[in-house]
Amino acid sequence: MSGEDTEALLDALDRIDARLHDEQAYLTDLDSRVGDADHGNNLARGISAVTEKRDDLAEMELDEAVKTVGTTLVSEVGGAAGPLYGGSIMSASQTLDGGLDAESALAFAEAYREKLTERGGARPGDKTMVDAVTPAVHTFQRAIEEDDLPPIDALAKAVDAARRGVAYTVPLRASKGRASYLGLRAVGHRDPGATSTLFILEELLATATD
Amino acid sequence: MSGEDTEALLDALDRIDARLHDEQAYLTDLDSRVGDADHGNNLARGISAVTEKRDDLAEMELDEAVKTVGTTLVSEVGGAAGPLYGGSIMSASQTLDGGLDAESALAFAEAYREKLTERGGARPGDKTMVDAVTPAVHTFQRAIEEDDLPPIDALAKAVDAARRGVAYTVPLRASKGRASYLGLRAVGHRDPGATSTLFILEELLATATD
Amino acid sequence: MKKLINDPTDYVDEMLDGMVAAYPELRRLPETEVVVRTDGPPTDEVAVVSGGGSGHEPTHAGYVGDGMLAGAAAGAVFTSPTADQLAEMVRETDGGRGVLCVVKNYEGDVMNFDTGAEMAELDGVEVQQVVVDDDVAVEDSLYTSGRRGVCGTVLVHKCAGAKAAEGADLDEVARVAEKVVDNVGTMGVALTSCVTPEKGEPTFELAEDEIELGIGIHGEPGVERTGTMTADEVADTLLDAVLDDLGVGSGEEVVTIVNGMGGTPLSELYILQRRVTERLDAEGIDVHDAWVGDYMTSLDMMGCSVTVCRVDDELTDLLDAPTETPALTVRE
Amino acid sequence: MKKLINDPTDYVDEMLDGMVAAYPELRRLPETEVVVRTDGPPTDEVAVVSGGGSGHEPTHAGYVGDGMLAGAAAGAVFTSPTADQLAEMVRETDGGRGVLCVVKNYEGDVMNFDTGAEMAELDGVEVQQVVVDDDVAVEDSLYTSGRRGVCGTVLVHKCAGAKAAEGADLDEVARVAEKVVDNVGTMGVALTSCVTPEKGEPTFELAEDEIELGIGIHGEPGVERTGTMTADEVADTLLDAVLDDLGVGSGEEVVTIVNGMGGTPLSELYILQRRVTERLDAEGIDVHDAWVGDYMTSLDMMGCSVTVCRVDDELTDLLDAPTETPALTVRE
Ligand SMILES: Nc1ncnc2c1ncn2[C@@H]1O[C@H](COP(=O)(O)OP(=O)(O)O)[C@@H](O)[C@H]1O
Ligand SMILES: Nc1ncnc2c1ncn2[C@@H]1O[C@H](COP(=O)(O)OP(=O)(O)O)[C@@H](O)[C@H]1O
Ligand SMILES: [Mg+2]
Ligand SMILES: [Mg+2]
Ligand SMILES: [Mg+2]
Ligand SMILES: [Mg+2]
Structure with a gap:
């Protein structure tokens, strides 16, 4: 075992694993309305591959473990979600080389958001996972940097912001991803990737408050 | 116009045409239970081709007209019903070279029955059109030859016999035709070809009594 | 439909x-x-x-x-x-x-x-x-x-x-x-009935948990209705019936067809082929060639058939000879 | 399913x-x-x-x-x-x-x-x-x-x-x-949704009197839902969209594909091809080759797509060159 941080990561991964499997059918169903009916299956396959590496992860430092989570997602998920989730985690993992604290969490969040938008080219309002990530990261930053909230409270605010981001995707038409082909017919449906992002953030918060 | 007999034939064909189109879906549906769901369509296609030749038929002697009905069915219907109906009519048409009377009607009926059983190899009880034809022909013969009934009354009895023949096919398994592949699962369904034979006989009777 | x-x-x-x-x-x-x-x-x-x-x-x-x-x-x-x-x-x-x-x-x-x-x-x-x-x-x-x-x-x-x-x-x-x-034998199965253009409705009805074994290619009902099976079970059932009928055994050479009935995706036929190959390998039967695809269909029926043909040098030479037709091309 | x-x-x-x-x-x-x-x-x-x-x-x-x-x-x-x-x-x-x-x-x-x-x-x-x-x-x-x-x-x-x-x-x-x-354009239509193995249910629902125009190949909903059409109307709709996009006109040479989505019988694709040929003939567009069949499918979806590719001598030579693959064989 390589320390408290990695242990917390494993707890979080277990929770996320359970949650994504619970929500697999729901996420796939969301994707069948605006996409190709595979988002839940893609993430379930990915998180299973990650938790299969549990014993290896337990031996690693936090940054290495997080990087491994990212590479595993990249090499198991495929589709759009694989490189977006996996690539962004991989790239942001460098920020954690000194372990987890308020500052590195902030750096991680910002690096994740940056890589995600760079890779996918989506902007807020394009009806993608960016609509959950961007408000969550901005809220997290403000809560810590300006309001001096403890990280857990900041995370709670970030989760709220992501939830509003998901709701925000409902009335939009999409400009990125498969939903973009639907034009106005995508209006009225929440984005699957934004929704899965929210679920993951909720599990991170649950782990932190536990 | 080539005489009363041909006129009667044309009347009969018109009635049969109407009846087979009315019953097209029903006969096809029967065939879907024990065969391949085309018997009604096959006969409808055939009788339409026959009535399209109405003007030509009107110019012919009865035997030639009946023969043309047979060849038309052979060259338009296909499947099992085409050669069985068409070939038997074609072959039996020779009996009508002196026009239509009780004797030639009797000869026609017997020639039709003979050709049908020779061509298809089916015997009574095999659950085919033979189960309608055989009792009808035998009854017709007996009514005329032994009971000295007028042809119309004899025909009425023949139709009754055919009706009982159709009912008789219900509890049987089939030994000929596509229904034979079904084994015991054909039991409980009436044979499509026997049923269409009955419909045609009913229209012949209606023409005669009109 | x-x-x-x-x-x-x-x-x-x-x-x-x-x-x-x-x-x-x-x-x-x-x-x-x-x-x-x-x-x-x-x-x-x-x-x-x-x-x-x-x-x-x-x-x-x-x-x-x-x-x-x-x-x-x-x-x-x-x-x-x-x-x-x-x-x-x-x-x-x-x-x-x-x-x-x-x-x-x-x-x-x-x-x-x-x-x-x-x-x-x-x-x-x-x-x-x-x-x-x-x-x-x-x-x-x-x-x-x-x-x-x-x-x-x-x-x-x-x-x-x-x-x-x-x-x-x-x-x-x-x-x-x-x-x-x-030297050839075939057996088929339907997951759904076909729909003929004139009738516009299924020729027979199958429930969501039923399949029909021993169907022909005309939407005729088959010889036995049974519960749904996995692809491997279907392959085994069809193959057993055909091998048994032909009496093909170890050391003999065959050509096989896994044939789609018209409405079954090619991917499913490959999944069946996987099992057919596995089974024939296990029985020591040599497969000269395996055809997979829609060769003889029944309109839009979902289902398949498995064909096995015992071959010798004469037949394999004829099967390998060049041909050019819309549905089958064999290069020199 | x-x-x-x-x-x-x-x-x-x-x-x-x-x-x-x-x-x-x-x-x-x-x-x-x-x-x-x-x-x-x-x-x-x-x-x-x-x-x-x-x-x-x-x-x-x-x-x-x-x-x-x-x-x-x-x-x-x-x-x-x-x-x-x-x-x-x-x-x-x-x-x-x-x-x-x-x-x-x-x-x-x-x-x-x-x-x-x-x-x-x-x-x-x-x-x-x-x-x-x-x-x-x-x-x-x-x-x-x-x-x-x-x-x-x-x-x-x-x-x-x-x-x-x-x-x-x-x-x-x-x-x-x-x-x-x-030089290539394609447009597709779905009569039914596909069913993915994991979901086991149609990705989208279409009523008996509806078809979905402009579908992709992943069971994504299309761009427009409309009433059922005849084969000729479908061929016209797809062909018009593609020809219009490519700007192909009289005197040019093309290769076409009438592609099945996996659950559509080949016979229906030929019925579509008949109209496609009729239309291209009428517009004075020369058809070098017409492919008909399942080339790129969407599992068991019923439907089709029409592809037109403007070709010149270089492309026709390459298209006619020999190849041998499971799905496409061209003889020398
Ligand atoms: N260019 C993009 N930028 C950001 N997110 C995107 C982009 N394209 C797709 N997504 C996200 O990915 C989700 C779909 O993921 P998934 O269904 O797993 O992949 P795919 O679209 O390849 O089937 C969408 O709901 C959306 O949130
Ligand atoms: N060998 C036979 N002898 C007599 N009648 C037969 C024979 N085979 C089939 N039939 C009759 O033909 C009918 C089916 O006709 P049809 O559906 O038009 O042809 P097909 O069987 O070729 O589809 C059966 O209901 C049966 O009455
Ligand atoms: Mg998807
Ligand atoms: Mg996908
Ligand atoms: Mg029939
Ligand atoms: Mg038939």
Whole structure:
């Protein structure tokens, strides 16, 4: 075992694993309305591959473990979600080389958001996972940097912001991803990737408050 | 116009045409239970081709007209019903070279029955059109030859016999035709070809009594 | 049930028109539903012809071409072509060395081909006939019209066509065709019924948890209704029945077809093929060639059939011989 | 919905196993879903490779072979393969003259191919990429991720593969691929939704009197839902959209594909072809070749797409060049 941080990561991964499997059918169903009916299956396959590496992860430092989570997602998920989730985690993992604290969490969040938008080219309002990530990261930053909230409270605010981001995707038409082909017919449906992002953030918060 | 007999034939064909189109879906549906769901369509296609030749038929002697009905069915219907109906009519048409009377009607009926059983190899009880034809022909013969009934009354009895023949096919398994592949699962369904034979006989009777 | 059709009564006519539009090497005999090679019958070869009801595409016209069929006659959906069309096909494809008719064993087909052959013989054409009855689902007994002809027929087309292309005479071509018939068996299963264009509704109803074993290719009900099975169970059931019927065993060589019925995706056929190969390997049966795809279909039916044909050097040479048809091309 | 499968999670793995079992000339790279030629990459040719989600069979691995693809990577159903599998494919198929990746325009595919190519380039492989976006149903605008890649991709495989087989260098092979992309358009329609193995239910619901225009190949909803149409109306609607987009007119030469989506019988595709030919004849457009069949499918979806590609002598020569793959064989 390589320390408290990695242990917390494993707890979080277990929770996320359970949650994504619970929500697999729901996420796939969301994707069948605006996409190709595979988002839940893609993430379930990915998180299973990650938790299969549990014993290896337990031996690693936090940054290495997080990087491994990212590479595993990249090499198991495929589709759009694989490189977006996996690539962004991989790239942001460098920020954690000194372990987890308020500052590195902030750096991680910002690096994740940056890589995600760079890779996918989506902007807020394009009806993608960016609509959950961007408000969550901005809220997290403000809560810590300006309001001096403890990280857990900041995370709670970030989760709220992501939830509003998901709701925000409902009335939009999409400009990125498969939903973009639907034009106005995508209006009225929440984005699957934004929704899965929210679920993951909720599990991170649950782990932190536990 | 080539005489009363041909006129009667044309009347009969018109009635049969109407009846087979009315019953097209029903006969096809029967065939879907024990065969391949085309018997009604096959006969409808055939009788339409026959009535399209109405003007030509009107110019012919009865035997030639009946023969043309047979060849038309052979060259338009296909499947099992085409050669069985068409070939038997074609072959039996020779009996009508002196026009239509009780004797030639009797000869026609017997020639039709003979050709049908020779061509298809089916015997009574095999659950085919033979189960309608055989009792009808035998009854017709007996009514005329032994009971000295007028042809119309004899025909009425023949139709009754055919009706009982159709009912008789219900509890049987089939030994000929596509229904034979079904084994015991054909039991409980009436044979499509026997049923269409009955419909045609009913229209012949209606023409005669009109 | 939705279909990409115009008037159902034009189904066969328009399909054949589309086919010859796509394949200029095929043409229709005027006023018929008979498809022949545009460049005329090969005068130095026996003509192998076939035909039957429509709804089994690419069977039959899909196999017309160099090294396979000289002609194919299409009846209405699931209805044998008429005798006069068959006679016309036989007359037109005869190049002087005779014609072999490959007939699937249905009473309608046999009766019409018989009459058609008689008519052509009167015009001096030498005709022989081989009747294919490869469906092992139905016992040949007093209670049936014999076994049905199904997907194994395509192998008869291929071998007889290749033999004809070698320049063999009619007896030889017929002998090879009979040899395939004697060594081939097929069994099929339906997950859904087909829907004919005229009826527009399923020919039989299957519940969500039922499949129908031993179906033919005309939407006839099968011989047994059973619960759904996995792909491996389906492959085992069909293969067991065929191997058992043929008595093929270890050390023998076969060619197999995993055939789709029209509405089944190719991916599922490969999943079945995986198990068929696994099983034949385990039994020590040598697979010379494995065909996977839609060779003889039943309109939009979901389901498949498995065909096994015992082969020797003569048959493998004929199967490997070059051919070029819309549905099967074998390179030199 | 019934399917001939075992465990849905084994779908792709078992399908690929069955495929290589049927075609000994294909093999899987160990521990991957990548299919390559058994006899190794041709060392004197550029390798043309492709890949994408599964569920489009015979795309992609069905086009691996002499004169077409050197390799094909299969992702999960409707999910792009992962970058490391793509990198592995590129490394393994490179015969020293570089690799052309044919990518259909979906964000997942593009991102994974990009990363895979970068990884292989680090190992010294020369890689170029061509992105196919032939679906004219979706306007390329600020509001979309560009047009999708659909059935026209098969023509890119064919032309690029033939050019590579001629011994052309990577730039030349890429040029030819881009030329096809610039001249090809496709539009599709669904009569029913497909059913994915994992979900087991239709991705979208269509009423008995509705069809969906402008669908892609992943069971995505289309761009417009409308009432049922006749085959001729469907052909007209799809053809008009494509011709309009390409601006093809009288005197030009084209190749067409009437492609089935997996659950549509071949006979219906011929009925559509009939109208397509009639229309192109009427417009004075010359048809060099008309392909009809299941080239790029969407599992068991009932429906079709119409592809038109403007061709010149260079492209017709490449399309007519010999090839031998499971799904397409062209004889010398
Ligand atoms: N360009 C993009 N930028 C950001 N997110 C995207 C982009 N394209 C797609 N997504 C996200 O990915 C989700 C779909 O993921 P998934 O269904 O797994 O992949 P695919 O679209 O390849 O089937 C969408 O709901 C959306 O949130
Ligand atoms: N060998 C036979 N002898 C007599 N009648 C037969 C024979 N085979 C079939 N039939 C009759 O033909 C009918 C089916 O006709 P049809 O559906 O038009 O032809 P097909 O069976 O070729 O589809 C059966 O219901 C039966 O009455
Ligand atoms: Mg998706
Ligand atoms: Mg019938
Ligand atoms: Mg029939
Ligand atoms: Mg996907």
